Amino acid sequence: MxxxxxxxxxxxxxxxxxxxxxxxxxxxxxxxxxxxxxxxxxxxxxxxxxxxxxxxxxxxxxxxxxxxxxxADGGESREITIDVRYDGEDLDLVARTAGITVDEVVELHTGATYTVAFTGFAPGFGYLTGLPEPLRQSRLDTPRTRVPAGSVAIAGEFTGVYPRSSPGGWRLLGHTDAVLFDSRASRPALLAPGDRVRFRRIR
Missing domain, CATH: 3.30.1360.40 (Gyrase A; domain 2)
Structure with a gap:
């Protein structure tokens, strides 16, 4: 250090x-x-x-x-649940790369508890640690020019949610309607370092 x-x-x-x-x-x-x-x-x-x-x-x-x-204990942290529709463009790719089924990908992703390690890239974007080992996969070889807001994705040891439409190379698992960043709110960002996050599957 x-x-x-x-x-x-x-x-x-x-x-x-x-x-x-x-x-x-x-x-x-x-x-x-x-x-x-x-x-x-x-x-x-x-x-x-x-x-x-x-x-x-x-x-x-x-x-x-x-x-x-x-x-070390960071004191009290908030626990946040984010509802996700697991219909992402890369869901099949993630399953093939991990050697498991799509349902098993979803079970792994929803079964873990994540911690917001830090934020960056875009306002409201949290880098969440705690991703199960089979889902720790590389970014796409060719990034997309546009990833829709609310996309739930993985890359390396992290998972996260795109707060707004932007280019990106993470593998997309699904999407959420949760608002990750609202500049008019008293607390603009939904996620802050230290927060605990769970993903919940919805249909």
């Missing part, structure tokens, strides 16, 4: 793995340090910003370096 200065009042923590990043974020968020203004996780980094002139960064670093990150 490396701590890099990121301007006068922030630090970028470079982590060895996604799990280590999640543990660092959890420790810092759970502490509720009053002088921290933002904690932004990425795939292998955590950006920590403090109030100018405060000791917030030093406190955060001391906490992280003294914590047992293997047992």
């Amino acid at each position: 490396r701590w890099l200065r990121y301007g006068p009042d922030a630090a970028l923590v470079e982590c060895e793995s996604l799990d280590e990043m999640s543990a660092v974020r959890a420790v810092v968020v759970a502490a509720g340090l009053p002088d921290l203004v933002e904690v932004v996780p990425g795939a292998r980094t955590v950006l920590i910003a403090a109030r100018p002139g405060s000791t917030g960064l030093a406190q955060a670093r001391k906490l992280v370096e003294s914590a047992g990150l293997e047992s």
